[in-house]
Amino acid sequence: MVADTEWSGESCFAVSDGRFSAIGEDVAAAHRVDLGGATVLPGLVDCHTHLVYAGDRCSEHVLRLGGANYEEIARAGGGILSTVEAVRAAAESDLVDAALPRAHALMREGVTLLEIKSGYGLDLENELKLLKAIRRLGEQLPIRVRATFLGAHAVPRGRDRSGYVREVIDQMLPVVAAERLADAVDIFVETIGFDLTDLRDLAEAAEKYGLPLRVHAEQLSAMGASGMAARLGATSCDHLEFAQPDDVAAMATHGSVAVLLPGAFYFLREKQRPPVEAFRKAGVRMAVASDMNPGSSPIASLLICMHMACTLFGLKASEALTAVTRHGAAAMGMERKAGSIDVGRPADFTVWNLPSPEHLIYQLGGVSPTAVYAGGNRL
Numbered sequence: 001m002v003a004d005t006e007w008s009g010e011s012c013f014a015v016s017d018g019r020f021s022a023i024g025e026d027v028a029a030a031h032r033v034d035l036g037g038a039t040v041l042p043g044l045v046d047c048h049t050h051l052v053y054a055g056d057r058c059s060e061h062v063l064r065l066g067g068a069n070y071e072e073i074a075r076a077g078g079g080i081l082s083t084v085e086a087v088r089a090a091a092e093s094d095l096v097d098a099a100l101p102r103a104h105a106l107m108r109e110g111v112t113l114l115e116i117k118s119g120y121g122l123d124l125e126n127e128l129k130l131l132k133a134i135r136r137l138g139e140q141l142p143i144r145v146r147a148t149f150l151g152a153h154a155v156p157r158g159r160d161r162s163g164y165v166r167e168v169i170d171q172m173l174p175v176v177a178a179e180r181l182a183d184a185v186d187i188f189v190e191t192i193g194f195d196l197t198d199l200r201d202l203a204e205a206a207e208k209y210g211l212p213l214r215v216h217a218e219q220l221s222a223m224g225a226s227g228m229a230a231r232l233g234a235t236s237c238d239h240l241e242f243a244q245p246d247d248v249a250a251m252a253t254h255g256s257v258a259v260l261l262p263g264a265f266y267f268l269r270e271k272q273r274p275p276v277e278a279f280r281k282a283g284v285r286m287a288v289a290s291d292m293n294p295g296s297s298p299i300a301s302l303l304i305c306m307h308m309a310c311t312l313f314g315l316k317a318s319e320a321l322t323a324v325t326r327h328g329a330a331a332m333g334m335e336r337k338a339g340s341i342d343v344g345r346p347a348d349f350t351v352w353n354l355p356s357p358e359h360l361i362y363q364l365g366g367v368s369p370t371a372v373y374a375g376g377n378r379l
Contacts, residue, residue: 014038015347018375023343035351041110041321042340043143045328046291046302048238048259048322049108050150051116052099052133053364057295060269070268071220071295074192080120080154083294087120087130095133096140102292103141105300110350111251112143112374113329113338115289117186119153122164124172127151131181141372144346146332148214149173149182150200152194163200169205177209182282184235184332188216189225196228203232218242219264230256236287236331240274241265248275252282257331258314260323261285262308263297276313286315287331288323307364317361347376 014022014029021027060078064070073079087095094160106114114136119129131147138145151168155161176182185206189199193216203213212235217225219239226237227250237243238252240257251258258279265273279286288309291297306320314324329339341349351371354360360367374378
């Protein structure tokens with residue numbers, strides 16, 4: 001059965017020159033493959049990761065188990081800034097080598113489109129190093145990899161916020177754009193990160209360079225960043241535990257995708273859930289991603305995060321599958337290029353020996369596709 005994200009099936013499809021050329025139509029073919037009645041789904045999309053980094057933050061997890069929270073650890077000098085130190089000390093090749101096993105883990109589960117953010121360099125030299133490592137990783141992998149510039153991830157030690165954000169906008173972004181190292185721009189708007197003025201200024205600069213905007217918003221507090229980002233044309237707003245009705249309304253009006261990150265919610269032992277029912281009623285598209293990173297979601301499994309999105313956030317099984325295919329692609333501004341089995345799209349698909357697609361949500365662990373294809377080629 002060939003199933004798109006509505007899970008309505010056809011019995012066959014054709015691939016030509018790496019793209020779907022026919023669906024449900026028996027056409028002449030140079031080579032035929034009998035999948036024995038297996039379920040075929042679109043290639044999975046992990047639309048929010050920080051997969052390229054150095055070191056680990058296991059010691060912080062121990063502190064959290066002892067009662068410390070994310071903000072306390074960050075203000076004490078841990079968190080993102082500790083990974084920044086490790087990344088600055090690492091060579092570009094080391095970053096690529098460390099990231100490959102994480103990417104392969106996601107690919108084994110069926111991920112064929114992967115987004116990776118920078119944000120652990122926090123100066124021009126090291127942000128460029130991260131973005132170049134992401135590009136090199138994409139060259140080494142048989143799947144599509146997209147890079148997001150997240151220079152506004154945290155304020156470096158010894159710097160003031162306003163001065164640093166001007167450096168991101170005036171010095172880093174022009175070089176990133178000129179060297180074509182990023183496909184989008186992101187910012188972490190939070191009490192321990194950046195504010196709404198920074199968001200507006202970065203959005204204006206990103207638009208000038210033709211780079212789509214994404215935003216980390218409402219993870220730890222309600223700042224109105226998701227509503228503002230939606231009005232500024234953001235393709236996605238991510239985290240959203242503290243999103244308010246005005247934010248939801250703005251996202252619905254302007255078409256921003258709500259990217260839910262249950263791995264971080266689980267790992268940080270958060271209590272405030274994102275307003276899934278409000279998103280559902282307003283017609284806001286919901287995506288789910290792994291948020292793979294060393295501090296708040298060291299989870300190299302999109303399938304586990306799909307399961308968490310249902311058990312912790314209340315997504316339906318059908319919504320979870322759409323969230324890691326069609327809506328995941330939309331969060332990256334790629335809804336016409338990935339996330340569904342349609343004629344003309346790249347032939348990214350996965351083959352599953354499961355009684356039904358719902359088993360991807362039902363079973364936790366021990367589930368994997370029998371085959372993964374990217375651009376029509378079996379991986």
